[in-house]
Amino acid sequence: MRPNVLRSCLALGAAGMALAGCSQGVSSLGDLAETGPAVAFPLKVDPSNRYLVDQHDVPFLIHGDAPWSLIAALTRAEAERYLQARRSQGFNALLVNLVEHHFGGADNKNGAPFNREGQAPFLAPGDFTRPNEAYFAHADWVLQRAGKLGFVVFLFPSFTGCPGTEEGWYRELKANDVEACRKYGRYLGRRYAKLKNIVWVAGGDRNPEDVRAQILALVGGIRELDPDKLWTADCFRENSAVDQYGDQPWLALNAIYTYQDVPGKCLGGYFQQPARPSFLVESHYEDDFGRRNGDDTRKQAWLAVLSGACGQFFGNLPVWQFGNGWSRALNSPGARYQAYLRRCLVSRHWENLVPESGRRLLPEGLGAGADRKAAAVTRDRLTGLIYLPAGGKVAVDLSALEGPRVRAWWFNPRDGTNREEEALATDGRRHTFSTPDGGDWVLVLDSVAHEVSPPGTRNIFAAAPVN
Incomplete structure (x- = not known):
């Protein structure tokens, strides 16, 4: 305090x-x-x-x-x-x-x-x-x-x-x-x-x-x-x-x-x-x-x-x-x-996220200063999230996620909206993503084998038992 x-x-x-x-x-x-x-x-x-x-x-x-x-x-x-x-x-x-x-x-x-x-x-x-x-x-x-x-x-x-x-x-x-x-x-x-x-x-x-x-x-x-x-x-x-x-x-x-x-x-x-x-x-x-x-x-x-x-x-x-x-x-x-x-x-299994500490998901690293990113992948490798505080481009190794293809979404932390990108193959090659504008964004990656709603649209824990 x-x-x-x-x-x-x-x-x-x-x-x-x-x-x-x-x-x-x-x-x-x-x-x-x-x-x-x-x-x-x-x-x-x-x-x-x-x-x-x-x-x-x-x-x-x-x-x-x-x-x-x-x-x-x-x-x-x-x-x-x-x-x-x-x-x-x-x-x-x-x-x-x-x-x-x-x-x-x-x-x-x-x-x-x-x-x-x-x-x-x-x-x-x-x-x-x-x-x-x-x-x-x-x-x-x-x-x-x-x-x-x-x-x-x-x-x-x-x-x-x-x-x-x-x-x-x-x-x-x-x-x-x-x-x-x-x-x-x-x-x-x-x-x-x-x-x-x-x-x-x-x-x-x-x-x-x-x-x-x-x-x-x-x-x-x-x-x-x-x-x-x-x-x-x-x-x-x-x-x-x-x-x-x-x-x-x-x-x-x-x-x-x-x-x-x-x-x-x-x-x-x-x-x-x-x-x-x-x-x-x-x-x-x-x-x-x-x-x-x-x-x-x-x-x-x-x-x-x-x-x-x-x-x-x-x-x-x-x-x-x-x-x-x-x-x-x-x-x-x-x-x-x-x-x-x-x-x-x-809207995702946040509790299973393991933070990126090396260069598995982000082969060019997390960056430094105002461009310092944060990233995490769930233990089952079905979901990954990358936060870009200064916007721009980020190279991602999609093979860090499970399955042959991944679905990509941009989640806007400033207004709660999202936009979907095309599905991409997880063939071990890097893919470079660019944020929709120069503000901060969250890149949400989901294995296509994992059926999920767009980020921010459904609380997946809401069906849990109540008192």
């Missing part, structure tokens, strides 16, 4: 950027609102250790938004509006602080850590041994409502915060001894043991370092009374959960946080041993610091999921902190692009 101290400094100024032309209401995405079967929580790790599945073993693509201040910043009515909007846009995962230290939202007159009802999380400031029942009762409602609407919540019990800022609970963690942190953990474990739509997240924007003992005590306290939930950890940028917590038996998922090299870090996570599902927990946010926009968040998302990530989180300012204009910003271009991405992926 708040990738570095710059976000704190620029948040207020950026909150009023762009988006002024959006309507006040939240527009759904028409047939993009189709979200597939109901999720049978709790989630679990597939035996392949590459992705998550629900209790019916239906693959679960982590397709998340980052409403960090959801619990502290909004009333129930506002939280309902947010959840319904993101559900209609196809999101299924949320990144949330259970207790918010700094960003209380534009309409929270008390400011963090108080919620909109004026309740603080602790009866004495920063005393983890004295949780406030009234505060957590509101948190209960938000988490339960999210679950009923099909969201898994990646929940931070005490976000530590970026070094050099007051964004998290680092000072309080240091002030509370190990036993106090364990007691707080037991309180949370007892409270949320029966809530099935939670994935716990340790840390937050910081490596554990001198509060490692407190963090591990908090984790241990939760696990004493809530032993079955999945865990991951969020660390300082350019670190993954495995880098800092890889020795912990509870670490089930590898969260990757990077600005510098999304495809490289995701490839590294995929091939790391022992294998764990890896996902992009954070990179650049739309309309946040660094002049990044929806085009940037679209590109990093595609680079992640075709480089081995089992999903990724999108973020938008002002939505992540519920600053001024957050309701209008729910309609941002970045949110629409996320819907197109999900729609394309669930």
Whole structure:
């Protein structure tokens, strides 16, 4: 969260950027609102250790938004509006602080850590041994409502915060001894043991370092009374959960946080041993610091999921902190692009994709810089996807796919449309494809032996059983 101290400094100024032309209401995405079967929580790790599945073993693509201040910043009515909007846009995962230290939202007159009802999380400031029942009762409602609407919540019990800022609970963690942190953990474990739509997240924007003992005590306290939930950890940028917590038996998922090299870090996570599902927990946010926009968040998302990530989180300012204009910003271009991405992926067996790391599918390699491509082929070699972030030409060895011929499609990640190319022989010769224009495109290749609908037009998981 708040990738570095710059976000704190620029948040207020950026909150009023762009988006002024959006309507006040939240527009759904028409047939993009189709979200597939109901999720049978709790989630679990597939035996392949590459992705998550629900209790019916239906693959679960982590397709998340980052409403960090959801619990502290909004009333129930506002939280309902947010959840319904993101559900209609196809999101299924949320990144949330259970207790918010700094960003209380534009309409929270008390400011963090108080919620909109004026309740603080602790009866004495920063005393983890004295949780406030009234505060957590509101948190209960938000988490339960999210679950009923099909969201898994990646929940931070005490976000530590970026070094050099007051964004998290680092000072309080240091002030509370190990036993106090364990007691707080037991309180949370007892409270949320029966809530099935939670994935716990340790840390937050910081490596554990001198509060490692407190963090591990908090984790241990939760696990004493809530032993079955999945865990991951969020660390300082350019670190993954495995880098800092890889020795912990509870670490089930590898969260990757990077600005510098999304495809490289995701490839590294995929091939790391022992294998764990890896996902992009954070990179650049739309309309946040660094002049990044929806085009940037679209590109990093595609680079992640075709480089081995089992999903990724999108973020938008002002939505992540519920600053001024957050309701209008729910309609941002970045949110629409996320819907197109999900729609394309669930029309194919994304869970079986193996990312290209050599030169099997792309004999000239993945490229570098702004032209860095991402590519993956399913284990059965029936489908391949290639993302070209800068358009142009790409040479493909079609023999990497099964069968005598392949059908090729261009999927437009900017508007969700597709166009079919002629079927081609997989005779071992290279074929050079050219994108329809100079924007980014996804080349979808399907063996003709594999009958499929055009990319983005059918959710192949929608016939799965429901609760």
